[in-house]
Amino acid sequence: MEHEIAIESSLREKRRFKPDPAFARKANVPGQAAYNRMAKAAEKNPERFWAQQAREHVSWFVPWKKVLDWKLPFAKWFVGAKTNVSFNCLDRHLEGENAWRKNKAAIIWEGEPGDTRVLTYGDLHREVCKFANVLKSQNVKKGDRIVLYMPLIPELAIAMLACTRIGAVHSIIFGGFSADSIRDRIKDAQAKLVVTADGGWRRGRIIQLKKLVDEALEDLPSVERVIVYRRTDHGVPMREGRDLWWDALMEGASTDCKPAKLDSEHPLFILYTSGSTGRPKGILHTTGGYLTQATVTARYIFDLKDEDTYWCTADIGWITGHSYVVYGILANGATTLLYEGAPNHPDEERFWQIIDRYKVTILYTAPTAIRTFMKWGDHHPKKYSLRSLRLLGTVGEPINPEAWMWYRRIIGRNRCPIVDTWWQTETGGIMITPIPGGVATPPGSATRPFPGISAAVVDEQGEEVPTNEGGYLVITKPWPGMLRGIYGDPKRYRKEYWSRFPGVYFAGDGARRDKDGNFWVMGRIDDVMNVAGHRLSTMEVESALVSHKMVAEAAVVGRPDDIKGTAVVCFVTLEEDEQAVPGLDKELKDHVAKEIGPIGRPDEVRFTDALPKTRSGKIMRRLLRDIAAGRETLGDTTTLEDYSVLAALREDED
Ligand code: PRX
Numbered sequence: 001m002e003h004e005i006a007i008e009s010s011l012r013e014k015r016r017f018k019p020d021p022a023f024a025r026k027a028n029v030p031g032q033a034a035y036n037r038m039a040k041a042a043e044k045n046p047e048r049f050w051a052q053q054a055r056e057h058v059s060w061f062v063p064w065k066k067v068l069d070w071k072l073p074f075a076k077w078f079v080g081a082k083t084n085v086s087f088n089c090l091d092r093h094l095e096g097e098n099a100w101r102k103n104k105a106a107i108i109w110e111g112e113p114g115d116t117r118v119l120t121y122g123d124l125h126r127e128v129c130k131f132a133n134v135l136k137s138q139n140v141k142k143g144d145r146i147v148l149y150m151p152l153i154p155e156l157a158i159a160m161l162a163c164t165r166i167g168a169v170h171s172i173i174f175g176g177f178s179a180d181s182i183r184d185r186i187k188d189a190q191a192k193l194v195v196t197a198d199g200g201w202r203r204g205r206i207i208q209l210k211k212l213v214d215e216a217l218e219d220l221p222s223v224e225r226v227i228v229y230r231r232t233d234h235g236v237p238m239r240e241g242r243d244l245w246w247d248a249l250m251e252g253a254s255t256d257c258k259p260a261k262l263d264s265e266h267p268l269f270i271l272y273t274s275g276s277t278g279r280p281k282g283i284l285h286t287t288g289g290y291l292t293q294a295t296v297t298a299r300y301i302f303d304l305k306d307e308d309t310y311w312c313t314a315d316i317g318w319i320t321g322h323s324y325v326v327y328g329i330l331a332n333g334a335t336t337l338l339y340e341g342a343p344n345h346p347d348e349e350r351f352w353q354i355i356d357r358y359k360v361t362i363l364y365t366a367p368t369a370i371r372t373f374m375k376w377g378d379h380h381p382k383k384y385s386l387r388s389l390r391l392l393g394t395v396g397e398p399i400n401p402e403a404w405m406w407y408r409r410i411i412g413r414n415r416c417p418i419v420d421t422w423w424q425t426e427t428g429g430i431m432i433t434p435i436p437g438g439v440a441t442p443p444g445s446a447t448r449p450f451p452g453i454s455a456a457v458v459d460e461q462g463e464e465v466p467t468n469e470g471g472y473l474v475i476t477k478p479w480p481g482m483l484r485g486i487y488g489d490p491k492r493y494r495k496e497y498w499s500r501f502p503g504v505y506f507a508g509d510g511a512r513r514d515k516d517g518n519f520w521v522m523g524r525i526d527d528v529m530n531v532a533g534h535r536l537s538t539m540e541v542e543s544a545l546v547s548h549k550m551v552a553e554a555a556v557v558g559r560p561d562d563i564k565g566t567a568v569v570c571f572v573t574l575e576e577d578e579q580a581v582p583g584l585d586k587e588l589k590d591h592v593a594k595e596i597g598p599i600g601r602p603d604e605v606r607f608t609d610a611l612p613k614t615r616s617g618k619i620m621r622r623l624l625r626d627i628a629a630g631r632e633t634l635g636d637t638t639t640l641e642d643y644s645v646l647a648a649l650r651e652d653e654d
Helices: 004-011 021-026 032-044 046-057 085-089 096-103 121-137 154-166 179-189 209-217 246-251 288-301 319-330 350-358 367-376 401-411 490-498 538-546 584-596 621-629 643-653
Strands: 066-071 074-079 105-110 116-120 145-149 169-172 193-197 200-202 205-207 225-229 243-245 267-273 281-286 309-312 335-339 362-365 391-395 418-421 455-458 471-475 505-513 519-524 528-531 534-537 551-561 565-574 604-607
Touching (some): 032 046, 046 074, 046 288, 105 121, 116 121, 154 267, 179 281, 267 319, 309 350, 319 335, 401 418, 538 565, 565 621, 584 604
Parallel strands (some): 145 193, 309 362
Antiparallel strands (some): 551 565
16 A cells, blocks of 8 residues: 555664653653553443543533443433533632642743743633633623634633633634635634634734634624734724724623533534545534543643643644643643744744743654754754753654654653654544553654554454554544534534444544554545645645636645655646746745635645546546655556656656
């Protein structure tokens, strides 16, 4: 299969890093024996394991009657129980034996221009209660959908927690998406209120958040209110009767707001992600199960302690930010650090400065970022002490062993364990990962399923493949943080995740398992590309391209890229009377960036007279992938509709 090359290279990886006994002694899972016991018990009875964890680490107003109700593919966890996410993240740290946390930092924030803020658990509780009351005053009710389109500032976390406090359902849109993308998501979620900011800072420039919201709402009268936080203060127009300033609303708001007692299956949030079609899908997560998995995984995988300063560099607008910047971290009463801006502003040392300044103990980042730091040069991190660090994590893409080793040596100074965590927007929480101190780590492998999670690698027929053979990664049992569906589209939910292999969850990734039981995830095997850790579907980019008046047809493929993991290459045929004039490739890239947002910007546009197709009219993507990567074309091309197309594309290459 296509992942032969990746499998080859990871097969050669023989290094293993054993858990450090000094780390293990103090860890939340204290060593290999403790880990093995936990994993074994969980394997024997996963429901019992999750129930125990839920009882121990989550607070419930009313206990459940049943741990799991599973009607494939629809799951209900902790059936009949009542809880509240904001209560778990805030109130319970202010009372009883944890009351001392009232004045502990919940959020340490640094803005890109260098401004800083610290919010204690007491502060955060007050702000969340106030904003929850603001939402109520704007007629927001339990179950209403609220769109958040904000920079990485504490107010984003405040708005999220305020929604959860009253049972409103948030849908966060990452600040790099365009007006069109915002409009589609607002429409799909039928949101009635948007929270945004005038702007945010990125590489010294203002991102015009409010302006994009205005554009998105032009033909969307269903949105009744827009609440605007003043961040950049650069003077944005406010529409009478619709737009209100955050600070004005907060001024008179009461700090008293009881958390709603919500059903365990009450919707918590919708988060849009790319699938294998052109239309993003709204992944729906609910309350009790998600909270349990986020809390418990954060506790054991990041070994969270009260004295930690934990920094996950992801934007809150992605699932990583939901689960491991906000919910999973605050539910443990830990300190989460937020940084608003770019890693190279004002220079390439910003991250290392932040780590030394706040004495960050745990760093969770993406392989793309690590590879970028490698390119910028060792001399940058080497100028800094980084002594406070004790644990490193990665997420979002396969990490190549070379980057893993660099991370360990240059950032972790050979002292910090690394947890490579595999999971997805759909899984809600981490699924495959080492437990630090408990599992030996080979560079480049996410190792084992988290206790209570069952994963396998299967072939086309759904049979488990032998050791070291590549196949499809599947999850074989329901898990607490699993998506409960695609918002408003149960058919698509069934089709995308549960139909390829009956009875199991199909993740869309290729993987192999080695003789020690370690999983090596190879990357997407569907039409989803993982570009710099962001998900993008080839169809999304294609439909953006064909919406340009000069484009007749487009095929988009990924090409391996040293830094971004995957680069986006577009093959384009133009309308009959159009020509590939100089500058048109840039125009098309700009066009896609405008349609989807800066994260969708293609790396390369190639013009061709026709696209290679099979007799039945299917575009031969594998061939295009090979051409894009400059590889020898290996496949059987006898079904090519027109050999001259292939020849023309190849000539173009020379
Ligand atoms: O291909 C896998 C890759 O990221 C995809 C999920 O993307 P998203 O929903 O945006 O969530 C990213 C953050 C959780 C997966 O299908 N992926 C994520 N983590 C890893 C990974 N691939 C290899 N190793 C990982 N640790």
